[in-house]
Amino acid sequence: MGTRDRIIDAAEQAIHEYGIAGATTKRIAKQAACSEALLYKHFAGKEELFLAVLLERMPALAPALTRLRLGVGQGDLAANLVEFTGKALEFYTRAAAVAGGVLGDPPLMAGFRSMLAKHDLGPHLPIQALAEILRAEQQGGRIAPGIDPGAAASLLMGACFHRATLTHFVDLPDDDATWAASIVQTLFRR
Amino acid sequence: MGTRDRIIDAAEQAIHEYGIAGATTKRIAKQAACSEALLYKHFAGKEELFLAVLLERMPALAPALTRLRLGVGQGDLAANLVEFTGKALEFYTRAAAVAGGVLGDPPLMAGFRSMLAKHDLGPHLPIQALAEILRAEQQGGRIAPGIDPGAAASLLMGACFHRATLTHFVDLPDDDATWAASIVQTLFRR
Numbered sequence: 001m002g003t004r005d006r007i008i009d010a011a012e013q014a015i016h017e018y019g020i021a022g023a024t025t026k027r028i029a030k031q032a033a034c035s036e037a038l039l040y041k042h043f044a045g046k047e048e049l050f051l052a053v054l055l056e057r058m059p060a061l062a063p064a065l066t067r068l069r070l071g072v073g074q075g076d077l078a079a080n081l082v083e084f085t086g087k088a089l090e091f092y093t094r095a096a097a098v099a100g101g102v103l104g105d106p107p108l109m110a111g112f113r114s115m116l117a118k119h120d121l122g123p124h125l126p127i128q129a130l131a132e133i134l135r136a137e138q139q140g141g142r143i144a145p146g147i148d149p150g151a152a153a154s155l156l157m158g159a160c161f162h163r164a165t166l167t168h169f170v171d172l173p174d175d176d177a178t179w180a181a182s183i184v185q186t187l188f189r190r
Numbered sequence: 191m192g193t194r195d196r197i198i199d200a201a202e203q204a205i206h207e208y209g210i211a212g213a214t215t216k217r218i219a220k221q222a223a224c225s226e227a228l229l230y231k232h233f234a235g236k237e238e239l240f241l242a243v244l245l246e247r248m249p250a251l252a253p254a255l256t257r258l259r260l261g262v263g264q265g266d267l268a269a270n271l272v273e274f275t276g277k278a279l280e281f282y283t284r285a286a287a288v289a290g291g292v293l294g295d296p297p298l299m300a301g302f303r304s305m306l307a308k309h310d311l312g313p314h315l316p317i318q319a320l321a322e323i324l325r326a327e328q329q330g331g332r333i334a335p336g337i338d339p340g341a342a343a344s345l346l347m348g349a350c351f352h353r354a355t356l357t358h359f360v361d362l363p364d365d366d367a368t369w370a371a372s373i374v375q376t377l378f379r380r
Contacts, residue, residue, distance in 0.1 A: 019295045021294055103291065105209045106212075109358065123355075124360055154352070155348070158350070159348030159349070168303075
């Protein structure tokens with residue numbers, strides 16, 4: 001395992017244990033058995049390192065979108081969407097703690113925001129990717145013409161992100177599978 | 191203005207300036223011109239103080255829900271829901287930084303979670319309140335029978351919470367009013 005991967009693993013572990021606030025580069029470097037100077041050779045700052053954790057260690061969303069894209073026009077659409085909803089929920093449950101920690105730290109947030117803008121990245125992109133898939137399904141006649149694919153993607157992803165955050169704060173009364181089925185059924189009803 | 195209100199104002203200001211991580215009781219007490227001991231007479235801990243900020247200084251959601259409840263069966267339902275969506279977006283944009291900061295700090299999160307459970311509170315309650323209103327509108331025939339009111343409430347609130355979080359990270363391409371109209375139109379289409 002290379003140094004870069006060791007550092008990303010150590011960062012993920014530190015975020016899990018101490019939160020973003022306590023995941024200092026000193027702590028991360030020590031856990032990765034490297035110097036802080038070496039850490040900064042691989043990552044310009046905490047922003048870049050946390051982005052790598054999000055993109056490289058919490059990969060449930062990209063493969064789930066790919067699977068949904070490859071399944072356009074095939075199989076049972078409601079079942080495909082319920083499966084995707086479960087994967088999105090799983091991804092956001094892990095990502096929420098990182099995103100939240102960044103949000104709760106104004107200087108880190110400012111750096112993170114600049115970095116995303118510079119690289120044309122952002123947490124809104126998965127909504128756009130889902131909207132494109134829904135548009136393709138609509139063109140194939142499997143989604144009602146009255147649905148705006150962009151709005152439907154915002155609603156579905158938003159519900160998953162919100163629920164993932166809620167589960168950190170409270171024990172929800174209903175189980176995820178029942179919830180996912182009712183969300184998909186209500187949103188895509190014909 | 192009483193001491194309690196001064197402390198809550200100071201906490202809101204400190205969260206805005208330094209984030210949850212930097213909003214120490216020392217800093218808050220100094221800003222409120224009181225001792226830390228006096229702060230702890232009013233609030234058992236940061237958890238209670240931050241909850242008071244959420245409930246007493248960011249009140250856009252409760253009045254918006256009341257307005258929607260009082261409007262059941264009256265006026266233009268889509269317009270009422272679009273107005274509510276705007277208010278929810280406004281509330282969550284301010285609340286996201288507090289919720290995120292709590293999420294990013296595991297010990298604070300654990301305390302916050304226990305406190306919510308003890309008082310039967312939680313960020314899922316507004317979804318339940320919205321679901322009841324939607325159920326009443328459905329019984330009055332203004333919402334399609336195929337809609338599950340609980341699922342629709344999850345979708346609408348989730349989309350608002352997600353978008354509010356996204357706006358902290360990136361400049362979104364579409365404006366809020368257009369977005370709110372398309373969300374309501376897609377979700378409640380007949």
